[in-house]
Amino acid sequence: MFHEYHCTIMTKETAASTAQMRKGVLELCILRVLEHGEAYTSDIVAALQAVDLLVVEGTVYPLLTRMKNAETLTYRWAESPSGPPRKYYSMTPKGEKVLNDLEGAWDQFVDSVNSLSNATKI
Amino acid sequence: MFHEYHCTIMTKETAASTAQMRKGVLELCILRVLEHGEAYTSDIVAALQAVDLLVVEGTVYPLLTRMKNAETLTYRWAESPSGPPRKYYSMTPKGEKVLNDLEGAWDQFVDSVNSLSNATKI
DNA sequence: ACATAGTACCCTGCAATACAAAGTACCGTG
């Protein structure tokens, strides 16, 4: 069952493709969220869902671990008002550099895809 | 060995992410190429590489087969001026509908990702 | 006629990873 009710049109094909589109850009999205300050997983998921980027915790947790291992992120433990302690993630200096690179790659990628709809001739 | 010499900045991390970004948008890109008329695989690969979308034949061939099986595309055999015959692909009516849907999904996706860099607050 | 080179298509195996689902652990409350 798809949770993408808010989309105007969402056929089987489109749903599969949008799922694919998310891949590879999640790292950029997470860094953009953390650009505004530290956050823990539920914050990040909520921020991404708030802009219609549909991700689930099961996807974000492993990605955060990978980014932490790559030293793009770091975290600190912090107590929760109710529940177990949370891992609050924030960018490392290396993470800021990665973010900067990914911004450029993203812009270039969008330009490339969009240039196909006008300029291409075979 | 990466062939992405033309990119201004391409670290290990960026290269991996751009490879991921390509995934899921290739179908849209192929449809955008075929929007201008039929083409065979080498035409398509050349058109994508011309706008810095780096794909290889090994990726495009299976994708074209999947799209043909999904009845998004069809093809006709045509003789080559030199070499074996070629499969010239073109969009089916269903393909035009898929293209239209993917255009909308793509625009929405780009907006979502870009909205993170400004409006997000945690 | 035959060997060679070039072009085009196809298939197999590998690696990465999004996602689902189940499991573990901690905290507060009744």
Next chain:
DNA sequence: CACGGTACTTTGTATTGCAGGGTACTATGT
């Protein structure tokens, strides 16, 4: 002390981009 909620982790599956190798057809040169 049991229970519900929250948070983190792990396991398994399916998808798919990519590399590499294989097959087949055509044209060319000897």
